[in-house]
Amino acid sequence: MQIFVTGASGWIGSHAVDELLADGHTVTALARSDASASALEAKGIRVQWGDLDDLAGIARGAEAAEAVLHLANKHDFANQAASNAAERGAVQTIGDVLAGSDRPFLLASGVAGLIQSRTSTEDDPSAAHGPDSPRGGAENLALEFVERGVHTVILRFAPTVHGARDHGFISVITAAAREHGVSAYPGDGTNRWAAVHVSDAARLVALGLAKAPAGARLHAVAEQGVPSREIAEAIGRALDVPVASIAPDDVVEHFGWIGGFFGMDLAATSTATQRLLGWTPTGPTLVEDIDAGAYTQP
The missing domain is CATH 3.90.25 (UDP-galactose 4-epimerase; domain 1)
Known part of the structure; x- marks a missing residue:
C-alpha cells in the first residue's frame, strides 16, 4: 500500500514508518527541513517538501496515496490557536480529498482531554468540537468523514510515549x-x-491500518x-x-x-483496542x- 505520512520524522512517526516499511508498505512523507528529509530518504522513504500550512501540498500527497497517516502537529504551546488552526485545516483537507474513496485515514489524537473523573476508555467521545477547541476539534471532525466514505481511524496516544x-x-x-x-x-x-513505550505505539499504528474498522477509536496505552x-x-x-x-x-x-x-x-485503558487488534x-x-x-x- 502507498501511504502518505505527516510527522514521519517525529518521535512517534519515525518509529511508525519503520513498522509500515517492515510490513511491505511504501511511504511518502512530508518534510520541512534538510535534516528530516535526509533521515527519511535514508530509510527509503520518498520525501514531499512542505509543512502543515501547505494545504495544497497535503492535498497532493493525500490524492496520490492509498492511505493517509496524519501524525504531525505544531505543538506550539505559546500559540495554541495557530496549532489548532493548522491541525483542523490539515484534517479538513485530507478528509475532503479522501471523501467517497473508503481509503484509510489514521489521525493522531490523545487521551488527554477525555473524562478525568475515572479511567477513560475507547467509548468515551472527545469533548473537543469546533475550530476553537483543543487540537481544533480534529478528532470529531475526522470522524464526521466516515459518513462521507472515509475509513477514519483515531489513534489516541497516552500522554507519555516514552x-x-x-x-x-x-x-x-x-x-x-x-x-x-x-x-x-x-x-x-x-x-x-x-x-506506552514508543515501540508498542508504533506497532499499534501498523495494526490499526491493517485491522481497525472505520470509526474506531484506538488507545495506544500500555x-x-x-x-x-x-x-x-x-x-x-x-x-x-x-x-x-x-x-x-x-x-x-x-x-x-x-x-x-x-x-x-x-x-x-486499552482493553478494547487490545482485543480488537x-x-x-x-x-x-x-x-x-x-x-x-x-x-x-x-
Whole structure:
C-alpha cells in the first residue's frame, strides 16, 4: 500500500514508518527541513517538501496515496490557536480529498482531554468540537468523514510515549528537576498518567491500518495510569536529587507550561483496542525506562 505520512520524522512517526516499511508498505512523507528529509530518504522513504500550512501540498500527497497517516502537529504551546488552526485545516483537507474513496485515514489524537473523573476508555467521545477547541476539534471532525466514505481511524496516544531519546513531556519534567535540584510532583502525587513505550505505539499504528474498522477509536496505552509521585521518584533516582511535593497552586510556576498537564489525571485503558487488534504491549514500563537512564543519557 502507498501511504502518505505527516510527522514521519517525529518521535512517534519515525518509529511508525519503520513498522509500515517492515510490513511491505511504501511511504511518502512530508518534510520541512534538510535534516528530516535526509533521515527519511535514508530509510527509503520518498520525501514531499512542505509543512502543515501547505494545504495544497497535503492535498497532493493525500490524492496520490492509498492511505493517509496524519501524525504531525505544531505543538506550539505559546500559540495554541495557530496549532489548532493548522491541525483542523490539515484534517479538513485530507478528509475532503479522501471523501467517497473508503481509503484509510489514521489521525493522531490523545487521551488527554477525555473524562478525568475515572479511567477513560475507547467509548468515551472527545469533548473537543469546533475550530476553537483543543487540537481544533480534529478528532470529531475526522470522524464526521466516515459518513462521507472515509475509513477514519483515531489513534489516541497516552500522554507519555516514552523511550530513549524521547524529547516529550517526561523529558521536560526531567529538565525541571535538573534545573530546580528537586524532582517534584503535584499535591499528593496520586494523579495518574497513562503510558506506552514508543515501540508498542508504533506497532499499534501498523495494526490499526491493517485491522481497525472505520470509526474506531484506538488507545495506544500500555499502563493505565502511573501516579505522578512514582514518576517523580524515578526521576529523582535517575538524577540523584530529592523528591518533594509541590502545592497544586504552585505547579505551573515550578514546572512552567508542562505543569498544567502534569497536574491532570490522565488514566486510560486499552482493553478494547487490545482485543480488537490482537495488540499486546511488550515494551518496558515508564519507570523502567526512567530507571534505565532514558531521560538522563546525552
